[in-house]
Amino acid sequence: MSLIVWAILGTAVLWAKSPPVSFSHDVAPLLDRHCAGCHHAGAVAPFPLLTYADAAKRAQLIATVTGARYMPPWLPDTPHLLNDRRLTAAEIAIFRQWAEAGAPEGNPAELPPEPHFSQGWTLGSPNLEAAMPEPFHVPADGPDLYRCFAIPLPSHAQHYIRAIEIRPGNPHVVHHALLFEDTTGTARKRDTGEGYECFGTPGFLPAHGLGGWTPGSQAITMLPGMAETLYAPANLVIQVHYHPTGKPETDRTSVALYFTDERPSRHLEDIGLTSNRIDIPPGQSDYKVTDHFTIPVDVDLLGIIPHAHYICRDMLGYAILPNGKRRTLIHIPDWNFNWQEQYRYPVPIRLPADTRVEMEFTYDNSEANPRNPNHPPKRVLYGPSSTDEMAGLHLQVVPVRESDLEELNQALWGKMMRLLGGGIYRPPQQ
Ligand code: HEC
Structure with a gap:
């Protein structure tokens, strides 16, 4: 028999046998992999997507936002970028078929183990932990706020940074954060205790940018031989974009720095x-x-x-x-x-x-x-x-x-x- 006939027969058998899409077997693994990082209690998204109950009542909405590629959020259409969040066409189809079938639960014994979200630093205990000096109060409503906070570096010794992790104090209200180093003293002068307004640029020429945090992003690890130099004396400056949530919130964002003794041999x-x-x-x-x-x-x-x-x-x-x-x-x-x-x-x-x-x-x-x-x-x-x-x-x-x-x-x-x-x-x- 020709290959083509075999292929058609094979597909037909698979088609006949494949059970309908269910939460436990098909949808839960996708939610864990692509959504739960932002959709769990205490994270940025407005509701969790972990359990059957979380997802079933939103089955249609999930099908719509994934079909439109509105979720997971990912702007570039260029391939080959790290941590590309885009779903494949087959994954989008699973959400659609599940909603169309009336969001069946399936057999809970087939559920993958519940994902674990670390409360601490993902890279372990840092060499230097620095936080905004005071919690910042974000009003319930009004326009988005862009604030810069100066954090004096405690030590006068110069270091080489091999990794950086930024952790929003309150992910519900922090939209994104960028980290800079200021050796000019400007940020320290402008920050009178509760940060200063800084849309766009931080208001000084930074010694360098030290990466940033957006919902779902990970710790930044430098390539071998490419540690960033942390100058001293200096201030770390965190620029935070706050998006009011409808109730008053406070935030105290913090940063973990991991050092290495290895002098950088290549420079970014x-x-x-x-x-x-x-x-x-x-x-x-x-x-x-x-x-x-x-x-x-x-x-x-x-x-x-x-x-x-x-x-x-x-x-x-x-x-x-x-x-x-x-x-x-x-x-x-x-x-x-x-x-x-x-x-x-x-x-x-x-x-x-x-x-x-x-x-x-x-x-x-x-x-x-x-x-x-x-x-x-x-x-x-x-x-x-x-x-x-x-x-x-x-x-x-x-x-x-x-x-x-x-x-x-x-x-x-x-x-x-x-x-x-x-x-x-x-x-x-x-
Ligand atoms: C990088 C973080 C992030 C990831 C990953 C993510 N979401 Fe979201 N999601 C959000 C945020 C923030 C909102 C609320 C703001 C908005 O609607 O843009 C949201 C809103 C939603 C909404 C409500 C939309 C509406 O119009 O009310 C749905 C449904 C949703 N997400 C489903 C998903 C699904 C399904 C996945 C995985 C396939 C996913 N999200 C992955 C951050 C994320």
């Missing part, structure tokens, strides 16, 4: 593709902001961090390799300010010398953009506050040869000077 550099030439007329739906940079030395690209505010829609980052080939580094077709993440590649991407990297962001300042905060739309200019816009695509690269670091730094310095030399863009008077 930030290639910032940015522009301050932003002046978006009301109603325009396809306003483009671009920037580019030619990398003078061979580098490995480890991660990529896109940043814009509310009305950015489409974010594209790509490389033109020296052989003329184009490679997409990240594409976000429908940007959402609420889900800012720092993306990493599971395997570094080698970009040979003379690769040109490009940023192209598209802004939709029309009434049709559901995330446009202005009705009717208003003219939007470059700036750090929530009513302004920004455009930033940060490429985290490491020179393949440490001896090339200086040349890369000089080229980046030249780029920054050109940006500043152009001055802050002053739009023509209306």
